[in-house]
Amino acid sequence: MEQSQKNGFVMRALNGIERVGNKLPHPVTLFFIFAAIVVVLSAVFSAIGVSVEDPVNEGETIAVKNLLNAEGILYLFESAVTNFTDFAPLGTVLVTMLGIGIAERSGLISAALRGLVTSVPRTLMTAALVFGGVMSSMAADAGYVVLTPLGAVLFAGLGRHPLAGLAAAFAGVSGGYSANLLLTSLDPLLGGMTQDAAAIISPDYAEGINYAMNFYFMFASVFLLTILGTWVTDKIVEPRLGTYKGSVNEDVNYLRPQEKKGLWGALIAFLLTLIGIALLVIPSWGPLRAGEANIIDAPFLNTLVPVILIVFFIPGLVYGLLTKEIKNDKDVADQLSETMATMGSYIVLAFAAAQFVSYFNESNLGTVLAVRGAAFIDATGFTGVPLILTFVVVSGFINLFIGSASAKWAIMAPVFVPMMMLSGYSPEFTQLVYRIADSTTNVISPLMPYxxxxxxxxxxxxxxxxxxxxxxxxxxxxxxxxxxxVVMMLIWMWIGLPIGPGTPIEYP
Known part of the structure; x- marks a missing residue:
């Protein structure tokens, strides 16, 4: 009876989340609504004279700017196009997706994932599924469409419960979405929004932010999540599911000789590409080193978007040529066009988000909210670890209702990044905390797209x-x-390790 009541409560809670989430407007509509609210609030707060002390220039004040007076309305019309074209994540994501699109549509990423999980010993199958799932964030769709059903098939073939294999793959794909051994399209996507939000407090600091800001931490996270995911599968999930008594039998889709040949060619191309990029960066005469004594200070970190494009494009092209998925330049152009066609919804979202972010910054509401919020936090003494943990909980809760990582961060970054900066935490670290909360709650969010x-x-x-x-x-x-x-993050903070190249945890 007690267990039945618990299950009933869980189902009611989940149904409630689903109902509320389904009633929310589409993210595009949501951003236009928020933009309109910002315009109205700018007029109200400007009329009553709301202002704060400038956190950068001592002795000066910053007042809310009215976007509904003659000058403000002119700004709304004049800036509509540049707000969109200057929106940092727009160009960076589209460029990186050109390279990733070739790697995905040529079949390279799918084949690499299948090859990984079908070639490991039986004892490492669970770990391989979780690891492959985490790494699949290189191409968002591949993990869900390829690895999740494959995990069930492989477990069934080994006489294990297929739902445990499905769960292990899903945990890696979705729960470990932010972690990877490589930079992915998510890094410039979120990084551009973080830059824009950081510029509210310090434009100079924002210019120095690089898209690899969370790379060290996320690199190490791959191994942590693989270990944790394997343990949960073998010690909790599979024992709970028990013995599978179904009769579904399927053949494992092993790699064909042509695919193996393509993978070897892609691997060689990948290594040669890395060597070529290293020659541009490591020697003091390298164009991407520009004579800087330290690589962190070199222009290289500001060129990561085309680097990601090249690192994915060349191996993807080689794989496609060897497997005959790409026969000529027309096939390449077609695959690039197909990739950009899938980005249509993102482009529309970017236009709406760009207007909201720009209005928020132009009206000075971002600065005012950040200063007032930081002052409130300081007055309550709610800082340090409790503040960080609260941000994790808030981000995770919002993720239950809004599935898109970019949509959530576009809403949250202009508020939380400046506030956390004034509380002593760098924008890069705030983004890292957000990524942890967003990823770990994906697997229990009924509104997550997949x-x-x-x-x-x-x-x-x-x-x-x-x-x-x-x-x-x-x-x-x-x-x-x-x-x-979170424990790993706190230990990282305690040791004082950088979370990415030249990236501190604290904001000076």
Whole structure:
């Protein structure tokens, strides 16, 4: 009876989250609504004379600027195009996706994931699935579409419960979305918004932010999440599921000889590409070193977007040529066009988000809110670890209702980045905390775009699987990932390690 009540409460809570989330407007509409609210609030707060002391220039004040007077309305019309074209994440994401798109559409990423998880010993199968899932964030769709069903097939073939394999892959793909051994399109996507938000307090500091700001920490996180995901699968999830008594039998989609040939060619191309980039960066005469004594101070870190493009494009092209997925330049152009076609919704979202962010900055509401918020935090003494943990909880809670990582950060960054800067934490660190909270709650968010697809995969093995079943299965991953990742972050802070190249935790 008690267990039934608990299950009923969980289902009611999940249904409530789903109902509220489904009633929210589309993210594009949401940003236009927020932009309109900012315009109205700018007029109200300007009329009553709201202002704060300038946190940078001592003795000066910053007042809210009215966007509904003649000068403000002129700004709204004159800036509409430049707000969009100057929106930092727009160009960076589109450029990186050109390279990643070739690697994905030529079949390289899919083949690499299948090759990884089908070639490891039986004892390492769980770890391989989780690791492959984490690494699949190089191309967002590949992990969900390829690895999640493959995990179920592989576990079934080994006589293990297929839903445990599905859960392990899903945990890596979604719960470890922010971690990777390489820079992915997520880094410039979130990094551009962080730069814009940091400019509210210090434009000079914002200019020095590089897109690899979280790389060291996220690199190490891959191994932590692989260990944690393996432990949760083997010690909690699979024992709870018990012995699989279904009759679904499937053949594993092993790599064909042509695909293996393509992977070897892509690996050689990848290594040669890295050597070529190293020659541009490491020697003092390297164009991307520009004679700087320290690589961190070199222009290289400001050129990461085209570097990511090249690192993915060349191996993807070689793989496509060797497997005959790419036969000529027309095929390359077609695959690039198909990639850009899938970015249409992102471009529309970027236009709406750019207007909101620009209005927020131009009206000075961002600065005023940051200064007032930081003063309130200081007055309550709610700083340090409690402040960071609260931010994790808030970000994770919002993720249950808004699935898009970029949409959430576009809303949250202009508020929390300046506030955390005035509380002594760097914009780069604030972004890192957000990425932890966003990733670890993905696997229990019914509104996450691929949640329904994963349920469909699971129902192939158990027709009774629904939202409650999947959430209860994934909840241990979410809890353990959150605790483990936060503890790792706190230890990182305590030691004082940089979280990325030239990236501090504290804001001076």
């Amino acid at each position: 949640f329904a697809i994963v349920i469909a995969f699971a129902q192939k093995y158990d027709k009774k699987v629904g939202i409650g079943t999947l959430v209860s299965t994934m909840l241990p991953y979410s809890i353990v990932f959150s605790l483990g990742w």
